[in-house]
Amino acid sequence: MKKKIIILGIESSCDETAASIIKNRDVLSDIIIHQNIHKKYGGVVPEFASRLHEKNIIKAVNLSINSARIQKNEINAVSFTLGPGLIGSLLVGASFAKSFSMGLKIPLLTVNHIQAHILTHFINDSNINNSYPKFPFLGLVISGGHTQIVKVNDFFKMEILGSTLDDSIGDTLDKIARKLGFYYPGGPMIELFSKNGNCKKFIFSKPLSSGLNFSFSGFKSHILQFIKKKSKDNPLFIKQNLPDICASIQRTIGEILLEKMKKAAIKTNIFRIALAGGVSSNYEIRRMFLSLEKRKNWEIFIPKKKYTTDNGAMIAITGLLKYEKNLFDSIYVSPYSKFNKF
Known part of the structure; x- marks a missing residue:
């Protein structure tokens, strides 16, 4: 009989305080505490984010353990996001995870945030087609902070083929x-209002990179x-x-x-693509990639929406x-804010 492995995953790279319990590849709990304060500032304020992580992290972990209906001493190891992300937020998660590890005398596992988005696909029942992508495959990570094409040869053998040269998507x-x-x-x-719109009404130029x-x-x-320009000519244009x-x-x-x-597919001769990250929840992007699957007979893997945004399950x-x-x-590892390589 396969040993039952229970992992606590902690995610605190940006403005979501998340904790999840996974047993083997089944999610027992997945708690996310949102920081709504950032809406009034038009973006994430790093100092506020780290303070709210300090306030919420114990609550998130306790809720996760209670929702999973397990005892703390049943947890085999604790994993947490080491980077990339906001350094203050990462430090909160790292400090808690290290203390949790030492207190229960269980192993510590550090996680690369981008890698975790891709590996979300290996949670049981995480994909809309309820299957795992076979290696090798191409991962497309599209989120608030990242836009990357990754060649995935194995769980921890990944190579970045392309990345954004400036802003993330x-x-x-x-x-x-x-x-x-x-x-x-x-x-x-934008996604909400687009549903009643004509996608061919305006033609926008595509960047050359x-x-x-x-x-x-x-x-x-x-x-x-x-x-x-349009608003200047017609104040009611928008x-x-x-x-x-x-x-x-x-x-x-x-x-x-x-x-x-x-x-990327033609260059690598890999026609198996897995979407990941918050923007992969966008219905139009999902529709376009699924249409590609039907027309080209490629394999497209798309996570269920609850696994697209930052969450503890991907860390677990x-x-x-x-x-x-x-x-x-x-326990002497240090968080990093910028991503260099896997």
């Missing part, structure tokens, strides 16, 4: 949304200038055309992602996979 959507009058986070608002890299700074500037503007923006972004992934599953390979860490 999520940050781009948030800044455009602000110009349209939406509050933070703006990406979901080398190889498999992305560039969204010029695209963002183009959209903002377009809105500014109000009269909001659904069409949002739909056209989403279609263009989806096309940018698809074009790069097609290039990565910890579990490291535990199975005895990849334990020292």
Whole structure:
């Protein structure tokens, strides 16, 4: 009989305080405490984020353990996000995890946030098609802080093939949304209003970037200038055309992602793609990739929406996979804010 391994996962890289319990690959609990204070500032305020993590982390962990209906002494190891992310927020999670590890005398497992988004696909019942991607596959990580194409050869053998040269896709959507009058986070608002819009009403230029890299700074500037010019000519332009503007923006972004992934697939001869990160919850991007699967007979893996945003389950599953390979860490490890390599 296979040994039952129970892992506590802690995520605190940005503004979500999350804790999850996983037994083998089954999620027993997944608690996320949101920090709504950042909406009034139009973005995450790092100092507020770290203070609220300090306030919420014990509550999140206790709720996670209680919801899983286990005892603390049943936990085999604790995993936590080491980076990348906001350094103050990461330090809160790291300090708690280290103390938890020492207090219960259980192993410590550090997790790369981007890697965890990709490995979300190996949680039981995490994909919309209820299956795991086989190695090798291409991971497309699209979120508020990251936009990367990753070649995944094994659980912990990953290679970045392309990355954003400037803004992430999520940050781009948030800044455009602000110009349209939406509050933070703006990406979901663009998605909401786009559902009643004509995605071919406005044609936006696509950025030119080398190889498999992305560039969204010029695209963002183009959209903002377009809105500014149209609004100058007609003060009611946004109000009269909001659904069409949002739909056209989403279609263009989806096309940018698809074009790069097609290039990556042809270059690597890998036609198995797994989406990951908060922006992968966007219905239009999901629809476009699923359409590609039908037309090209490629394999497309998309996580259920609850596993797209930052969550403790993705940290716990990565910890579990490291535990199975005895990849334990020292309590002397230090969080890092910027991502260099896996």
